[in-house]
Amino acid sequence: MTGRPTNFRLAPSSPAYWRPFKPVGPLAGVVTYAHETAVYLWDGTGGIEMQQSETKRVAPNDLVDAVGFPVIGSYTPILTDVSIRGRGTAKQPIPFSTTADGARSGRYDGQLITVTALLEGDESQRR
Numbered sequence: 001m002t003g004r005p006t007n008f009r010l011a012p013s014s015p016a017y018w019r020p021f022k023p024v025g026p027l028a029g030v031v032t033y034a035h036e037t038a039v040y041l042w043d044g045t046g047g048i049e050m051q052q053s054e055t056k057r058v059a060p061n062d063l064v065d066a067v068g069f070p071v072i073g074s075y076t077p078i079l080t081d082v083s084i085r086g087r088g089t090a091k092q093p094i095p096f097s098t099t100a101d102g103a104r105s106g107r108y109d110g111q112l113i114t115v116t117a118l119l120e121g122d123e124s125q126r127r
Contacts, residue, residue: 025067030090032112047110052082063090075106
């Protein structure tokens, strides 16, 4: 007996073949962060991390619709194999202010935050 779901008619080499979930979406919201295939979306009630299947250039303030497959994340679900369609621009949400401990707690997972901190060094120029 294998662990693959029976509700998919895809080739075993397809990443979606191993997903037991149906696609979610479209989710509508504003992009709060984007880097390569990772995109964070805020819909007015919460944030979610999304991983695009193909890199589509999006930037903070872009208003988008997204469809993808939910998987278990560290604290909250994330969407994978996401397709994104741009709809214009929107204002960024006001970030939540928290501490470093609050940021590590998972309470703000997928959401835009600000943390006040003391920079003790800069390793970015170190060789």
